[in-house]
Amino acid sequence: MDTSAIDGAEAQVNDPDNLWTAWEALLQAQVGDATWRTWCSGLVPVELGNATWILGAPSSIIRDRLEQRLLPLFEHAASELLDRPVRVVLTVQRVEPTVQQLLDPTPPESEAGPEPNPSARERGRASEPAAHPVEPLFLPVEPPAEEPADDPHRGSRRVGNRSGEVSGLDPRYTFDAFVIGSSNRFAHAAALSVAEKPAGSYNPLFIHGGAGLGKTHLLHAIGNYVAENFAGRHVRYVSTETFMNEFVEAIRTTGTSAFKRRYRECDVLLIDDVQFMEGKEALQEEFFHTFNHLYGASKQIVLTSDRPPKSIATLESRLRSRFLSGLITDVQPPDLETRLAILQKKAERERVHIPMDVLEFIATNVTDNIRELEGALIRVTAYGSLNGQPITRELAEHVLSDLVSSRQPRRVTPQLILAATAESFGFSVEELTGPSRRRPLVTARQISMYVFRELTDLSYPAIAREFGGRDHSTVIHAVERITEMMKEQRAIYEQVTDLILRIKSAL
Numbered sequence: 001m002d003t004s005a006i007d008g009a010e011a012q013v014n015d016p017d018n019l020w021t022a023w024e025a026l027l028q029a030q031v032g033d034a035t036w037r038t039w040c041s042g043l044v045p046v047e048l049g050n051a052t053w054i055l056g057a058p059s060s061i062i063r064d065r066l067e068q069r070l071l072p073l074f075e076h077a078a079s080e081l082l083d084r085p086v087r088v089v090l091t092v093q094r095v096e097p098t099v100q101q102l103l104d105p106t107p108p109e110s111e112a113g114p115e116p117n118p119s120a121r122e123r124g125r126a127s128e129p130a131a132h133p134v135e136p137l138f139l140p141v142e143p144p145a146e147e148p149a150d151d152p153h154r155g156s157r158r159v160g161n162r163s164g165e166v167s168g169l170d171p172r173y174t175f176d177a178f179v180i181g182s183s184n185r186f187a188h189a190a191a192l193s194v195a196e197k198p199a200g201s202y203n204p205l206f207i208h209g210g211a212g213l214g215k216t217h218l219l220h221a222i223g224n225y226v227a228e229n230f231a232g233r234h235v236r237y238v239s240t241e242t243f244m245n246e247f248v249e250a251i252r253t254t255g256t257s258a259f260k261r262r263y264r265e266c267d268v269l270l271i272d273d274v275q276f277m278e279g280k281e282a283l284q285e286e287f288f289h290t291f292n293h294l295y296g297a298s299k300q301i302v303l304t305s306d307r308p309p310k311s312i313a314t315l316e317s318r319l320r321s322r323f324l325s326g327l328i329t330d331v332q333p334p335d336l337e338t339r340l341a342i343l344q345k346k347a348e349r350e351r352v353h354i355p356m357d358v359l360e361f362i363a364t365n366v367t368d369n370i371r372e373l374e375g376a377l378i379r380v381t382a383y384g385s386l387n388g389q390p391i392t393r394e395l396a397e398h399v400l401s402d403l404v405s406s407r408q409p410r411r412v413t414p415q416l417i418l419a420a421t422a423e424s425f426g427f428s429v430e431e432l433t434g435p436s437r438r439r440p441l442v443t444a445r446q447i448s449m450y451v452f453r454e455l456t457d458l459s460y461p462a463i464a465r466e467f468g469g470r471d472h473s474t475v476i477h478a479v480e481r482i483t484e485m486m487k488e489q490r491a492i493y494e495q496v497t498d499l500i501l502r503i504k505s506a507l
């Protein structure tokens, strides 16, 4: 391989910044400018370990494409530069804009996350022909086979430039990634129908059900489908808590007209956890007007809640009757077959082989929350990969002994998690929830956020509030980062599992 394009940076490639610069130059020379700009220009370095280098891709679509086509090249270049075998792991690094950024676009808060890379910003300008041109590795992105028949925006699709039109969506939560079973079949069908024909079938659509059963997933799936298939439509996902925070912030600062405009120009408004409106009159009043405006303009509204509208106490009757006017559907805990299918799908996506008896063991012992089901699978695969052990039923029994033995109802409180984290890591609760970004403290805080996600039903914004009112994108980033690190770093895996055991044994 010709490494002359690297300009002698090899000498210090073990420094992550130098490695990144040298690697970028090498890759760009190998794949050519067009492929680089289209597929690689959004990559950022996340973490360099001994045998692994984690890179962040801007979306799951790009990550999947890169994994399919370029990963060997990535690994070969990194191994060559570092002079040791290196596995490249691609994660999705997505940072949702904060309220402040919506009002004043400054760089996002990304606690201990990847720094924006200056050379990455410059990349778009590189225009020299590739030193070693190669055949294009990718076909152009194909538009979906068929535009929805009644799409008035047909033909006006603007691929790749949807900024300002789509907000808050998690690209991982799609209909493809959603496993259908008897517990959610009707909710799935209703959601798909709404996505295929926004404001044309059920409006509003109201999905309710217990924690971790896929309501948020379905909301995002609707949004992703509309964003993908109806160019130019304004799609906004927001939790009720964020909606309220933005409203309060608007009242406190610039006034509510920008806030109102932002919500009233939506074609599809997806609003999560509306039970949070309970008892909040001013919020209900504002939402009532937003709702009426959108509904009157034939815009689609989808709502979720942990209970049906009639059980949301102190919901103003006019708002309740709005919610009741469309279609109400629920999601139930999945049956064994669906739990198994969810685990299988998750394992396939992660490209790990898990024997059926292990999946059965997990599916039999985690019954009523799909988030916990996923958490159990992550712990088992992380343990196997760290110890280089095959994933067997014995291993799963060992790793999940806390799950199997603890049959008591969950009483894990935020205070308990924070106190246990503080004790485990030798920080105070004030430090954990405070503003400092010292590295060991940040890691402890991120582990704690991961454990909140696994052991409680709290939403991302609610977890963020426990940590001194941070933005919820900080929690999303922390959960993704710790999930990945558990697979790579024994110390992190052990810290997470010790903390979970410590919390459960305190119950």
Ligand SMILES: Nc1ncnc2c1ncn2[C@@H]1O[C@H](COP(=O)(O)OP(=O)(O)OP(=O)(O)O)[C@@H](O)[C@H]1O
Pocket: 173, 177, 178, 179, 180, 184, 209, 210, 211, 212, 213, 214, 215, 216, 217, 218, 306, 342, 370, 371, 374, 457, 458, 459
């Ligand atoms: N049918 C399904 N197929 C695949 N994954 C699922 C399914 N249902 C839920 N999940 C996954 O389970 C996790 C929890 O789901 P989600 O966050 O949508 O639950 P929720 O009902 O909104 O819970 P909460 O009310 O606690 O926010 C997510 O990672 C989601 O992708």
